[in-house]
Amino acid sequence: MELKSKFARVMYYVICSFVAIIFIFPLYYTFINSLRDIFSLPATLLPKGFHWENWEMAFTLIPFMRFLGNSLIILAISIPIGIVTNFTYGYALAKLRAPGSDFIFSLVLCIMMIPTFATQIPQYILFSKLGITNTWWIWVFEAIAGTPYIIFLCRQYLNSIPSALMEAATIDGCNQWQLISKMAIPMSKPLVAIVAFRLFNLHWGDYMTPYMYLSREKWPLIMALFNTSLYVLPGTNTRPAPVVNAAALVLAIPTIILFFLCQKQLQQGSVASGIKG
Amino acid sequence: MKKMMRTMLCLTLVLTMVMGLVGCGGGQSAGKDGDNDGKITLTVTVSSAEVGSSEVFQRYMDEHPNIIIEEVPTSNGDTKLLSMIASGNPPDIIRFAGYDELPTFVQRGILMPLDDLLGNSESFNEDDMFDVLDTCRFDGKNRGTGSLYGIPKDWSPVGLWINKEAFAEAGIPLPSTTEPMTWDEFADIAQKLVKKDGESVERHGFITALPIPTLLEMYLNSYGKSMWNEDYSSTTLESKDSMEAVKYFQAMQETAAMSSTLYPNADGIGTSALNENKVGMVLGGYWFRGSYAGSGTLSDIEDKLLYVPAPVGTEKTSYALDLTCLGIFSQTEHPEEAYDLLEYLVLEEYSVTTRSNIGFNLPVSKKYMDTLPYETDFDKQTLDMVKNYQLSTFDPTAVSVSPWISYTSLTTLFDKFYLPVLYGRSTLEDAMKTINQEVEILVEEGKELMGE
Amino acid sequence: MIMKANKKRKKLSPMQRSNYRAFYFMMAPFLLLFIVYRLFPMIWGLYISFTNYSGFNMGSMANVGWKNYIRAFEDSQAMISLGRTFLIGIITIPASMVICNVMAIALSMKFKGVGILRTIFYIPSILPAVAVGTMWNGMFLRDGGVFNELVKLFGGEPINWLGYDYIFYSLILMLLWGAGGSVLNNISAIKNISTELIESARLDGAGNWGVIRHIILPMTAPMNYMAVVTGIISTLQMFAQPLMLSGVGMSSVPLQPVYTYMVHAYQQIFANLRFGYGLALTWIVFIIMMVLTLITRRIGDKMSDNIAT
The missing domain is CATH 3.40.190.10 (Periplasmic binding protein-like II)
Structure with a gap:
């Protein structure tokens, strides 16, 4: 879509910029308030001093490198496996209607509807009996089990590829794997990017699973923000707000950068693919 | 397209390598009983x-x-x-x-x-x-x-941290470091320390991290009373004494003498608020100074601070809460x-x-x-106050709680039913009645589960 | 359409048979793990909801029948909080749908700097939830918070945004700020619409509005349907946001106006140790969600049928 008139274009920029300012404001606000004096109040709108030592503390008050390493392990397990499984499940549910597929799709929806804390304790007991608490196996299982929301996303996305195209290909003699590799995947590059990004997001920001199953030794970075026993001043119970603000940004930055890079790919992908195939 | 695939491949490879490296390093220190030969x-x-x-x-x-x-x-x-x-x-x-x-x-x-x-x-x-x-x-x-x-x-027993600057501004003489003030004197001072500009509160009277039920019990106990009945199966919240105790804190919260959700302070513990002269007093233990010491900022603030005994009723007791x-x-x-x-x-x-x-x-x-x-x-000054006053008046057994209900459920009952009173959404009598009823139900359930 | 016709025939075509085989083959790991990893905890939870389990009495647990379920309907706190949760959903779901679609259309245009804009609009939904709550709590502060600074700028008296009277609106505002979460899906669905389709529509004389109404909205309907379903689910499950906004910890409760149903259920389980009752509460909301989702799905299926034909 394009806007033809100059006026519309100017309006577009004005409105977008205005909304953009609103949307980015909390981030700016957090940044400014990560730089204020450690025990100062109130929070400020304009910078009051630049106390970069808060940022330094965001890296030194916790074993930063170890936690980062743990985060990367979780991502390295979850993303590759998760892309394959979620895409496969989504494809099967969208394009291969078999008896029971509706039932299975309802199951996926059901899983989404169960509040996590309702199954927390039985799940803990199960993992503990399997002897996999405090191991990375939990993330392997999770990845294979698929993420309901992402399966749902994949199914919806693949549903919007016209079935007629696929059927034509089948008549041309393509088998199932050729259909996936020659049609579904090339037409869903943006989807793969989205799934990868979502999985990154999900596991980068997930504090509940690591908290429930891992000991401090194996905690990922997000736990530093969530668990109040971290980012406290040595030997005390105090968590200074500016340091926590800085930490929140440290955690947000990789996500923002990744999104920025990922969405460029996304654009390229959509230019190259499209319905014309 | 190829570019994208290549990028993703690279990313996966890098991640796998990191995983291998960190995994090897982390693997040695983890493990359950018996995994590590007799450890x-x-x-x-x-x-x-x-x-x-x-x-x-x-x-x-x-x-x-x-x-x-x-x-x-x-x-x-x-x-x-x-x-x-x-x-x-x-x-x-x-x-x-x-x-x-x-x-x-x-x-x-x-x-x-x-x-x-x-x-x-x-x-x-x-x-x-x-x-x-x-x-x-x-x-x-x-x-x-x-x-x-x-x-x-x-x-450490609960004491009172004084913001000397605020006291000077409000023209209040500094309290004694050896003799406690009474709750009434405390309320009076807290009210005087409040600084408001129209509806915005520039300084609260006092801040504490202790929840309302804990404060109530501390207050009541220093008058020789308790919010619990003899056998901890019910509360005395509907009694005249308890009601007065709740009113005491309610009055302070309604005038910003004490911070609450009605007049909130940005800082729940008081470390920053005191540093910025946004609160007159902080009710808390000796640990309070540790926050400044732990960040190396104690020398900037110690001139502003004085540590004095916590307020008392008729009985001079210190509590560790x-x-x-x-x-x-x-x-x-x-x-x-x-x-x-x-x-x-x-x-x-x-x-x-x-x-x-x-x-x-x-x-x-x-x-x-x-x-x-x-x-x-x-x-x-701080340590002498602890040694000379608090240690000699400390009583570890003065206060207790019901063993049949979790304390979290008690504090949340106050959050649920007492806070609306501050906003005029409910009357104190109704609130205390409801809390008492709920406590009794919880106690009964607790007793049943523990087979009593 | 073809599928439906095939179903009526008793004999399976070879293509269908291979489809079926592929389907079960692909779904096998899902089903296997579903049983072990999801079904077991679910059934356990269902069983617990009929007992007096309190977290410590595994050995002496007793069956109490429907008592926990009956109790839920007698508990005024539960029913009021359920109504409140519905109200939040009725406001936020349609509002975020509008925001999302407008944003998606605006951001799928080709303009200089649209990439940066897209990133900015998407930021709220990618920030770690813990960080978001902290930020908004800071912005809503009575003294020194951004909103009150603005109010003061216009000469008003400061408002207690996190107090009894306003916290509901503050929560809505925070939720709408994070509404951009599914905008990414909509953008990629719009991008997938062939340019030829739009061009031919334009040749037929459709303006921008026409293109949006007749091409973009129908083509993004599956994504919107998904956004509604996830919206319903996440609203009914809402639990962390009110706590974080109020700035109270996990072991406390937010003020009444944002005391949601799930907060109540969580309270019963982890503060009052009424596991049976708490789980009964979650099963009740589970059933409500199922019903709502089925209704939405009916509507959604009709819509996608319309697109297909």
């Missing part, structure tokens, strides 16, 4: 920050090569501890709040009595320990008698090893001094009192 894994729910530093744990492991400490920090009343217990995979050393969690934990059979273990110990010398130890004694109903279920990690204690899980497989570690954390010189050097709370053992900072005038 014993002790799971502790206290965090390394709380015991001083991760060095404290590391040192113990160096000295005891057969022990692996697994740190699983949990916070008060949360899901992880419950899950660990339910799965039969509980921690060995449990961190708990001495004042409000101990009775319930004992009643539910979570904590192991330490009496047998103490007998074999050389470093446990009761004569050398502060009375605060009695907070952890419980006989199923009363505090202070019966078995010992834990040892405070460190402790925010104690963090360590106990042993009743079904641990390694009680002796767990006890040895517990003793190391609370009584061993190295771990005690790691905390006391900064000036964060008092050690449980009297012999380490001289490791607390005592150099500057400020150090001397």
Whole structure:
């Protein structure tokens, strides 16, 4: 879509910029308030001093490198496996209607509807009996089990590829794997990017699973923000707000950068693919 | 398109490599009982920050090569501890709040009595320990008698931190450091310290991290009363005395003399607020100074601070209401090893001094009192107040809580039914009646479950 | 359409048979793990909801029949909080749908700097939830918060945004700020619409509005349907946001106006240790969600049928 008139274009920029300012404001606000004096109040709108030592503390008050390493392990397990499984499940549910597929799709929806804390304790007991608490196996299982929301996303996305195209290909003699590799995947590059990004997001920001199953030794970075026993001043119970603000940004930055890079790919992908195939 | 695939391939490769590297490094230190040829894994729910530093744990492991400490920090009343217990995979050393969690934990059979273990110990010398130890004694109903279920990690009675600047501005003479003020005097001062500009509060009278039920009990007890009935099966909230106590705090919250959701202060603990002259007084323990000391900013603020006795009613008593204690899980497989570690954390010189050097709370053992900072005038003033007033008036058994309901449920009942009163959405009488009813239901359920 | 016709025939075509085989083959790991990893905890939870389990009495647990379920309907706190949760959903779901679609259309245009804009609009939904709550709590502060600074700028008296009277609106505002979460899906669905389709519509004389109404909205309908379903689910499950906004910890409760149903259920389980009752509460909301989702799905299926034909 394009806007033809100059006026519309100017309006577009004005409105977008205005909304953009609103949307980015909390981030700016957090940044400014990560730089204020450690025990100062109130929070400020304009910078009051630049106390970069808060940022330094965001890296030194916790074993930063170890936690980062743990985060990367979780991502390295979850993303590759998760892309394959979620895409496969989504494809099967969208394009291969078999008896029971509706039932299975309802199951996926059901899983989404169960509040996590309702199954927390039985799940803990199960993992503990399997002897996999405090191991990375939990993330392997999770990845294979698929993420309901992402399966749902994949199914919806693949549903919007016209079935007629696929059927034509089948008549041309393509088998199932050729259909996936020659049609579904090339037409869903943006989807793969989205799934990868979502999985990154999900596991980068997930504090509940690591908290429930891992000991401090194996905690990922997000736990530093969530668990109040971290980012406290040595030997005390105090968590200074500016340091926590800085930490929140440290955690947000990789996500923002990744999104920025990922969405460029996304654009390229959509230019190259499209319905014309 | 190819570019994208290539990028993703690279990313995956890099991630896998990192995984391999970190995985190898991390693999050696992890593992469960028996995995590491005869090594014993002790799971502790206290965090390394709380015991001083991760060095404290590391040192113990160096000295005891057969022990692996697994740190699983949990916070008060949360899901992880419950899950660990339910799965039969509980921690060995449990961190708990001495004042409000101990009775319930004992009643539910979570904590192991330490009496047998103490007998074999050389470093446990009761004569050398502060009375605060009695907070952890419980006989199923009363505090202070019966078995010992834990040892405070460190402790301090509740005192009052004075913002000298605010007092000077409001033209109020500084309170005595040896004699406590009464609750009425306290309320009066708190009201005078409030600074408002129209509807915006520039300075609150006082801030405390203690929840309302704890404050109520402290207030009532200093008049020789309690919010609990004889056998802790019901509250006295509907009585005239309790009602007056609630009104006392309600009046302060309504005028911003005390911070609440009605007139909130940006800082719940008071460290920043006091630094910025946004609060006149902070009701809290000796640990309060530790926050400044821990960040190296104590020297900037110590001239503004004065530590005085907490307000009292008719009885001069000091209370320790925010104690963090360590106990042993009743079904641990390694009680002796767990006890040895517990003793190391609370009584061993190295771990005690790691905390006391900064000036964060008092050690449980009297012999380490001289490791607390005592150099500057400020150090001397604060510690002298503790020694001269608080230690002589301290009573570990003065206050207790019902063993049949979790303290979290009590505080949330106040959040649910008392807070609307502040906004005029409910009357105090109704609120107290509802809270009392709910407490009675919870107590009944608790008794039933514990087979009474 | 072809599928439906095939179903009526008794004999399976070879293509269908291979489809079926592929389907079950692909779904096998899902089903296997579903049983072990999801079904077991679910059934356990269902069982617990009929007992007096309190977290510590595994050995002496007793069956109490429907008591927990009956109690839920007698508990005024539960029913009021359920109504409140519905109200939040009725406001936020349609509002975020509008925001999302407008944003998606605006951001799928080709303009200089649209990439940066897209990143900015998406930021709210990618920030770790813990961080978001902290930020908004800071912005809503009575003294020194951004909103009150603005109010003061226009000469008003400061408002207690997190107090009894306003916290509901503050929560809505925070939720709408994070509404951009599914905008990414909509953008990629719009991008997938062939340019030829739009061009031919334009040749037929359709303006921008026409293109949006007749091409973009129908083509993004599956994504919107998904956003509604996830919106319903996440609203009914809402639990962390009110707590974080109020700035109270996990072991406390937010003020009444934002005391949601799930907060109530969580309270019953982890503060009052009424596991049976708490789980009964979650099963009730589970059933409500199922019904709502089925209704939405009916509508959604009709819509996608319309597109297909």
